[in-house]
Amino acid sequence: MGFKIRKNDTVLVIAGDYRGKQGKVLKVFPKQEKVVVEHVNMVKRHTRPRTNQQGGILEKEAPLQLSNLMVVCKSCNQATRVGRKTMEDGTGVRVCKKCGEMLDAL
Numbered sequence: 001m002g003f004k005i006r007k008n009d010t011v012l013v014i015a016g017d018y019r020g021k022q023g024k025v026l027k028v029f030p031k032q033e034k035v036v037v038e039h040v041n042m043v044k045r046h047t048r049p050r051t052n053q054q055g056g057i058l059e060k061e062a063p064l065q066l067s068n069l070m071v072v073c074k075s076c077n078q079a080t081r082v083g084r085k086t087m088e089d090g091t092g093v094r095v096c097k098k099c100g101e102m103l104d105a106l
């Protein structure tokens, strides 16, 4: 677990209220299997004024379940399942199961 979706990946929401939306992964919580996606699942939080901050309503992304997301491949531009390939030197890379391209920038 943990290798499927990484920070800076583009993901597609495949289930729930935000189905069909795409965004960039800002944060991954591997233990909770949750991911924060830019501009998806926004929640409003009321904040109180502090010394160096104005109070008001702050909009922030709430984490989404990993199972509701799919990685969008940068090569074929499709939402895909992630495969894993071991390189000759033993390092593991993620590959797109649709076009076979590597998902990790090397």
Ligand SMILES: [Zn+2]
Binding pocket: 073, 074, 075, 076, 077, 078, 080, 096, 097, 098, 099, 100, 101
């Ligand atoms: Zn692909």
